[in-house]
Amino acid sequence: MITPAILILAAGSLVASTLVRIGRIVDNVRALIVRGQEMRRSGNDEAVAVIDQQLNTLLRRNDLTRTALICYYSAISLFLLSTLVIGFTLLFHSPLDWLGPSIVMLGGLFLFAGSAALVVEVNVSSGSTRHEVQWYRMRAFDPPHDEASR
DSSP states (O other), X not given: OHHHHHHHHHHHHHHHHHHHHHHHHXXXXXXXXXHHHHHHHHTOXXXXXXXXXXXXXXXXXXHXXXXXXXXXXXXXXXXXXXXXXXXXXXXXXXXXXTHHHHHHHHHXXXXXXXXXXXXXXXXXXXXXXXXXXXXXXXXXXXXXOOGGGO
């Protein structure tokens, strides 16, 4: 019964850090929407296209972190259920003593799936950051230049 409790704590920690990631993604989406509106008003269509691309990447990251959270919450639920099942099988001397550990293992699979989703999200995030630096270096966010003023 101790193992599920420790796994609940671990999954809870993963939930907390994943919620922070989602918060940052939401903040980035909101900031990019404001920036996109500014670029659209200034007529910088290239920057608007770059921002749209970045928003799509952020939506993908949001979906991956949501999947991770669903997996983590499912794992926590399974670990709680396993604790109850283990307790009841011990209390009632049930021949189903294999059921509790099986539920713990299923919860472990959900924990693994959530972590795998976050590994993919971190890679998407890293690639996105690389693209942002390239766009900055290409001056994609500079105001458009008038050909007549050159």
